[in-house]
Amino acid sequence: MLEKKVKMMPLGDVSIQDDFWKEYMELVRKHVIPYQWEALNDRIDGAEPSYCMQNFRVAAKMEEGSFQGMVFQDSDAYKWLEAVAYSLMWHPDETLEATADQAIEIISAAQQPDGYLDTYYILNGLEKRFTNLMDHHELYCLGHMVEGAVAYYKATGKRKFLDTAIGYVNCVYDNIGKEPGKKPGYPGHEVAEMALAALYEVTKDPKHLELAKYFIDQRGQAPLYFAQEREKNKNDFFWKDSYFQDQYYQAGKPVRLQDRAEGHAVRAVYLYTGMAEVASASEDMELFEACQRIWNNIVEKQMYVTGAIGSSQYGEAFTFDYDLPNDTVYAETCAAIGLIFFARRMFEITRDSRYADVMERCLYNGVISGMSLDGKKFFYVNPLEAVPEASEKDFYKKHVKVERQKWFGCACCPPNVARLLSSIGGYAYEYNEKEFFMNLFIGGSMHAVLDGKENQFRVETEYPWNGHVKIQVENEADTGFTYAIRVPGWCRGYSLKLNGEAVKCPVENGYLLMERCWKNGDEIVFSMEMPVELVTANPRVREDIGKVAVMRGPVVYCLEEADNQDQLQELYLSENPEFVVKYEKDLLKGVVTLTTEGKRLSEEAWDEKTLYKPYTGRKFMPQTLKFIPYYAWTNRTVGEMLVWVRI
Amino acid sequence: MLEKKVKMMPLGDVSIQDDFWKEYMELVRKHVIPYQWEALNDRIDGAEPSYCMQNFRVAAKMEEGSFQGMVFQDSDAYKWLEAVAYSLMWHPDETLEATADQAIEIISAAQQPDGYLDTYYILNGLEKRFTNLMDHHELYCLGHMVEGAVAYYKATGKRKFLDTAIGYVNCVYDNIGKEPGKKPGYPGHEVAEMALAALYEVTKDPKHLELAKYFIDQRGQAPLYFAQEREKNKNDFFWKDSYFQDQYYQAGKPVRLQDRAEGHAVRAVYLYTGMAEVASASEDMELFEACQRIWNNIVEKQMYVTGAIGSSQYGEAFTFDYDLPNDTVYAETCAAIGLIFFARRMFEITRDSRYADVMERCLYNGVISGMSLDGKKFFYVNPLEAVPEASEKDFYKKHVKVERQKWFGCACCPPNVARLLSSIGGYAYEYNEKEFFMNLFIGGSMHAVLDGKENQFRVETEYPWNGHVKIQVENEADTGFTYAIRVPGWCRGYSLKLNGEAVKCPVENGYLLMERCWKNGDEIVFSMEMPVELVTANPRVREDIGKVAVMRGPVVYCLEEADNQDQLQELYLSENPEFVVKYEKDLLKGVVTLTTEGKRLSEEAWDEKTLYKPYTGRKFMPQTLKFIPYYAWTNRTVGEMLVWVRI
Structure with a gap:
């Protein structure tokens, strides 16, 4: 019974009109996305070049040159395309779509005949490909490519990018695996697992789910692939002096045997998200139980009150239970975002509000702290205590910036913020045939087809500044379904009115379940007390x-x-x-x-x-x-x- | 008026009989010194070899081989000889002295015709000598050689080691300096400054004081010698990403312009000790004022309650005012010892008890915490808060050991503890022609010639466990002088009795000054209240x-x-x-x-x-x-x- 009980609202069916969130979304659409495209094309004065699109052009033989930038530079284009896709869903924009199509043309032109597509190895020697899965991010880039491609396909219906991604997936499938002649490896930096699960939802090609499942289950098996790879290729093991060793990569033991969140926090939560997806898609209870154990460990022992995770700068990693220093903290923006990814899957499988509570905690605190109010500057690290002199003079607080930074050489957080904020509507509202879930209190209009019937709602709220939420039904025909409202974990008192009358409703898994035949003009007022x-x-x-x-x-x-x-x-x-x-x-x-x-x-x-x-x-x-x-x-x-x- | 007002008691004239300290001294004499000799000769099973004496033998062409170990490995022999010298002063031991003489023979045999003596360069190419003063410790080894040689000369009257050291000093004098043809450098790791001042006290050769003064004043002058050296020889600048930059070496600006303790804590306090010595010997008030500013900065803003200093592991360094973390602390044993060195000179110049207060604070806390009660294990780092799980799993607390360690590859702390503890009597008691100072309350018998007259005292105390101190005069003839007893800074109430009668005495600079004609059998009882x-x-x-x-x-x-x-x-x-x-x-x-x-x-x-x-x-x-x-x-x-x- 691990199939998802609910699914995200298509972003095109959620029109956010909300004082708090709409501005963030517009900042992303108007500033972050265009700025990042300039950055990917090395057109920002005074900024370190990205080389991202240049690498693709060189790999596509459109221009001369060599690979430059980080080994995972390709992923920036994919994350950008994913953010663009979400943005196009709720704000069609022909010019932006044309730019994205153009980027996809360049990316696709770099693809090799067998589907391979990683510009680092295309430009540095394909014979070396798949020889450093531990650190060289080929499968990380694959993951972001697939995520971007699935989103872009959903946004536009265009298959070009999706087909390119499927081509690379199939190439990986042919080269990586337990079968003879393949390398029994898996990603050093996870994300492909969740991406392949998303691809499977679109393609229903069992190979895609199989590859995700393989990546998850092969991870950490003895003899350890990464150890063999290091030895064979004399790859450096950067973490040889660390406490966590291969658990940096969550590869110290098989994932089903893991019960704590360990190692690099972003990698970890991306993996756990993929595990939840695969557990759900394949009804794998043992795998799901591992997800639950790890989830509980995070939220019960390793999460800051802001929803931030990963308390150590060394390895950008989880440390040990109850180790939550406020000043030497890492608390990467991307890790809090990854926790939201994990939380959403756990919610979709369980319909339990405690997962949505964590999404909300991360979103309003540890995630949006990562971006300045003008959308132009970003934090990697989100401290809970900051002293400028310490950040300047204490080497071990050097990473704790007291001002958000313009952009980063390793630009992982800004595009991650962008793709999350431009898809926020999908986190707020989820549904199935019989239930419509309000997880986050975000104002706007929603269109949802439940049990074949059209529904239109309008939500008005000044959340998070007060706890009043008004929901209006604007349906043409009456429909019967359950409107489920999350009662937040922080909330200790509320009132519920239907058409002006106080009503009582059952609460299940933290949701007020309002089941009735809804008519046009019905009005729900959910009012949470919000004391300090x-x-x-x-x-x-x-x-x-x-x-x-x-x-x-x-x-x-x-x-x-x-x-x-x-x-x-x-x-x-x-x-x-x-x-x-x-x-x-x-x-x-x-x-x-x-x-x-x-x-x-x-x-x-x-x-x-x-x-x-x-x-x-x-x-x-x-x-x-x-x-x-x-x-x-x-x-x-x-x-x-x-x-x-x-x- | 900066000449020293008091001088250390010769260790041969202080016979410590004290429950608290005598055991430490005996541990050093019976265990640490013999153990270290075995270590220097690579005869400890299971321990990393030192190579120290082997390097000298190879350099002396007594055997074949190459240089091994740290660049400053020579200094371990010198520190050992210094500890031996102090030990011989209060506990003559023909066998130990013969072993030391033998070591000195080997060391001296390695000396080059022009006096040069650093086995690293003798064995790796003399043409490269004096090309990396910043990091290669040639002048640090010089300093420890001179300290050891002066102590050994005072202990035994034998000149061999002293002459060897003078030979190396003169070689350095001929090669390093501002004169044309010399290199205008100075030590990367200080200690030579204080050592040369001590040598000057013995030799009265103005060149020796001049060299100490030159090292101090040349330090940090523009153009910066270390920067030129780095550029010329392509030496790596390890601290290029640090906040402190050349202040790691206290060389960021001329020392007279410095008013904070900065950079590597041990280097810093060794320098300040040398500065105080040179200021005193040359009546240099400006230099002394720099010492006072820096001293005040340390004890008013950068010292742990245990007397430990140097709060950051990165650079083993001072950080910024009031930055005294208890758990990520460095607080190296050697730095607290160095602060005692600095304190003693400041006391000798000022006769002010606040310096002796700090000596006491360091000694009973941050220094002896560095050695296990059985004398066999040592701490580099002396935390004020320790959690075993954090030391194991938090990379930034990895240096905070929760058990003292057997010995170290870089063995600086154990011999430093050894040389301090075996000379503790000299810190406890100082004197001049008219005054006898009791700085530390340590029991024993003292013989002191004041104003040409013989004096014999006996001190009995159970300090630090209670505050009662009994002093008995055991003189044959009556003598007139001032017996000065430090009233500790922590002490808020005390009584003073002379021959059973309460007496009142003037207190000056924190000392009870008991001036009278002392007779055989006179008994002082100084009784400090010691509440929690x-x-x-x-x-x-x-x-x-x-x-x-x-x-x-x-x-x-x-x-x-x-x-x-x-x-x-x-x-x-x-x-x-x-x-x-x-x-x-x-x-x-x-x-x-x-x-x-x-x-x-x-x-x-x-x-x-x-x-x-x-x-x-x-x-x-x-x-x-x-x-x-x-x-x-x-x-x-x-x-x-x-x-x-x-x-």
Whole structure:
């Protein structure tokens, strides 16, 4: 019973009209996507060249040259095309589509007669292809190509890119596998697993599911392919001094035997997403149980309150249970995005709201913190505590930037943000023949065919700034189905009205299930209480002892130096703080701020010359504390920032 | 007025009889020194070979071979000889002296006709000598050779090693300097500066002081010698991505313009020690003021409560003011020893007890923590908070060992501990013609000639376990001088008795000055109150907010898992704790333990599945907290340890 119970709304059927999200989507459409196309073509003044499209042109013999850039440079074009595809679904744009078609022409022209398509090896010697699966990202590029191709096919109906991708998939199928004459390898950087599952949904070609399943099950089997490959080709093992060893690649043991999230966080969650897809498509309960164990480990022991994951810069990796440092943190934007991918599959299989709760936590916090409010600058690393001097002078906090950066040599996060935000409608709303699920509270209009009947809804909300959500049915004919509304994990009180009357509904798996015959003009008002909530962490999280995080609804708040002066570590909340909750429309593109009377550890008794002295109790000065949403930090001036505040 | 006001007691005139320190000295004499000799000769089963003496033999053409080991391997022999010299001063030992003489024969036989003596270049090509002063430690080895030679000469009166060292000094003098034809370089790793000052005290050869002064003043001058050297010889600049750049070597600017301790901590304090020596010997007030600025920066902004310094593993370096992390700490044993070196010179110039206070803080905490109680294992890194799982699994805490290690490939700390502990008497007692200073409260007998008159004292104390110190004068003839007793910075109440009667004395610069005509049988009893003291850190030290360190007298205490279970972060002291103070003679070779009724943050309300939840106040369980002296941690079982405890 692992088949998906629900599926994403086609993005063309969700028209987002939402003060909070629409602007992000438009930023992506108007700025990020065009900017990235310029970047892929090395036309950004002052930026490091990408060489991405140039590599394809050279590989296609359209121009002279050699391979340049990272080994996985091809993937940037694929991620861009995926973002373009989603954007075209909800905002058709002939010019953009023509540009994308042109890119696809170039990409396809580089394809080799047997379907192979990785410009690094095409340009550096095809005889060396598939000899460094561990680190050379050929199968990572394959994965992103397939993801982009499936999305573009769904967006436009055009098969060109899809056929190119299928050609490369078939080439890999012919060269990699357990059969004699093939190499028994698998991707060093996962993503192909989930991509192949998505391809299978389109092609229904069993080879495609089979290859995904093979990649998953061959991973970590003894004798270890990567170890053999390293030895045979004298490839360096960068992680030889590490604690995690081959678990960096989640390849230290077969995935079915794994019960913790380990190693490189982005690779890990991409793998787990693929595992969930394959478990579902092949009704593989054992594999699904591994997904559940790993999921539980992440959310119960290794996830920041912002939904961020991967607490160590070394290996960009998961570490050990309850190890969640706020200041040396990695918390890559892409990893939080990957957790959303994993969460969506787990939700689709289980129809359980706890997965959607995590999607929401990531989205409003650890993901959008990765992009500046003007859409022009990005974070890889999303710290929960930042001190500019430490980031400058402490080598082990060097990766913790206190300002988002313009673009990256290794440009993985910006396009990942782009493809997620331009497909956000599909995460918000999912459905099956009999149920329509509202997972995220995002305003807009939806068109859904359930059980053969047309439905039209309109959702209005100012979420996340308040908890009121109005849903209007705008159907021509009456239809019977269940409208399922997620009651968020953070929500401790709500009211539900139908056409102005309070109603009671069963709650199942965290969803209010409103089953009835819906008529035109029916109006649901779901109203969540949204008090300020102080959140405490399990005492095994050493860094958060004696501290709380301030949340309101799904939004994690933080203190910034701009509002609270520096030395934020000196600030304390009072034990039962009362907050002034205020929507400030001109601040940070409009945010709710939280203000409370707190206190500051007094420096009065201290002078410049005293480092230690006898303890005679703590003295405090009153200080007003002003909190802003975490995601919006460092959009004004550079300064200290703190999520976990003393109390 | 910068000439030294006091000088060390000759070690032969101090016979330590002290429960606390004598055992350390005997461990060094009986175990560390013999063990190290075996190590230097590659005769330790299972240990990485040192190659040290082998390199000298090969360089002396006594045997065939090539250079092996670190570029600074020679220095290990010199440090060993220095420790031997101190040991011989207070414990003559013909066999040991014969072994040392034999080592000196071999070393001297390797000397080149022009005095040069560095086996790395003798064996790898003399034409390359003095081409990588930045990293190749030729002048570091020179420094340790001179330190060893001066000590050995003072211990034995034999000139052989001294003359060899002078030969190398003169060779360096002829090759390095600002004069035409010389290379305007200076040591990459300092120590020669202080060594040359010590040599000058013996030889009174102005060239020796001049060379020390040149090394100090040339350092960091533009154009930067190291930068020129790097460029000319294509030497790699390992620190090119660092924040500190050439300040790693304290060479980013002229030392007189420096006002913070920066870069590699051991190099730094060795330099500052040399600066103080040269400032004193040449009455250079500007240079001394630089010493004072830097000293103040260290003790007011960059020193751990244990006296440890150098908070970052990267570069083994100082970082920025108030940056004193307890868990990612470096706090190298050698750096705390170097701070004692610096402190002693500053004391000798100023006769101010605040320098001796720091010596004491380092000695009883950050230095002896570096050696196991059996003298067989050593720490480089002395953390103030340790969690075994973090040290194993967090790459950035990999250097934080939770067990002392047997020996090191780069064996700098063990011989440094050895040479300090075997000369401890000289740090405890200093004198001039009219004053006798008791800086450290260490029991024993002293013989001192003041103003031409013989004096004999006997000191009895159980310090640091209690604050009672009895001093008996055992003179044949009456003598008039001032007996100066340091009133420690930590001491807030004391009594002073002379021959059973309470007396009052002036206190100057932190010293009780007892000036009188001393007679045989006079007895001073200085009795310090030694309550348990809670110490708080400046609130700018982020890591120590809301926490206190527990001290009693000079001893910093810690919690260990062995006494308090794990998850030490959950433990809180009560606001006004009462302690049971108990000397436990069978515990950790005899320590005073501190026990108090504290509390533990309750995990009751938490289950394995909950990482975050709404804050509803803190709940505690009563728990008895047992503290042991910090220096003695991890001498029983491996486990968590914590100095800064919540309150």
